[in-house]
Amino acid sequence: MPSLKAVIGLIFLLTSIGLSCAKAQERSADYERVTPADIKWAPLPSMPKGAQIAVLHGSLSKPGLFTIRVKLPPHFKLPVHSHPDERVRTIISGTYYSAIGDKVDEAKLMVFPTGTFSNVPPNVWQFAETKDEEVVFQISGVGPTGINYLNPADDPRNSH
Structure with a gap:
């Protein structure tokens, strides 16, 4: 069973990743794609x-x-x-x-x-x-x- 500290660390990591993805999506106007x-x-x-x-x-x-x-x-x-x-x-x-x-x-x-x-x-x-x-x-x-x-x-x- 993972410790409470490990679970909190995992939640923090996943939240950080989610915020980073949201910020990347906010910058999507700078992203170019040419098919x-x-x-x-x-x-x-x-x-x-x-x-x-x-x-x-x-x-x-x-x-x-x-x-x-x-x-x-x-x-x-x-x-x-x-x-x-x-x-x-x-x-x-x-x-x-x-x-x-x-x-x-x-x-x-x-x-x-x-x-x-x-x-x-x-x-x-x-x-x-x-x-x-x-x-x-x-x-x-x-x-x-x-x-x-x-x-x-x-x-x-x-x-x-």
Whole structure:
């Protein structure tokens, strides 16, 4: 039989847990949830035609944490580019091919199958492509963010 002291301690612990849960629920306005059905894809004008983006959290143009998903069609080529910020990337579906370098060289492409995580340093020249399938990946970083092309002629924003 547990002692009265042990029972009182257990009641105190359960009450504390209940109060903590109630306080967490009060803060639920700060909690974000995005289901696959909530994702809204839009064209990504800073990348070649066919790229799409969904902003899941934050703003790409403001300081702070952001999370996006990027969808690339089959046979997509992303020219040599860099980003001003450090970011982490996880391949959600498909197989992505990417390499570091200031010149496209398909022999350097590394395979990033579904589930692959990578850390992309800031201001590093890189290039990428997809092959016979659509690829979706998720990126998180601290903004503001952007994309810079080594060759200005590769930047689709310059064609307007």
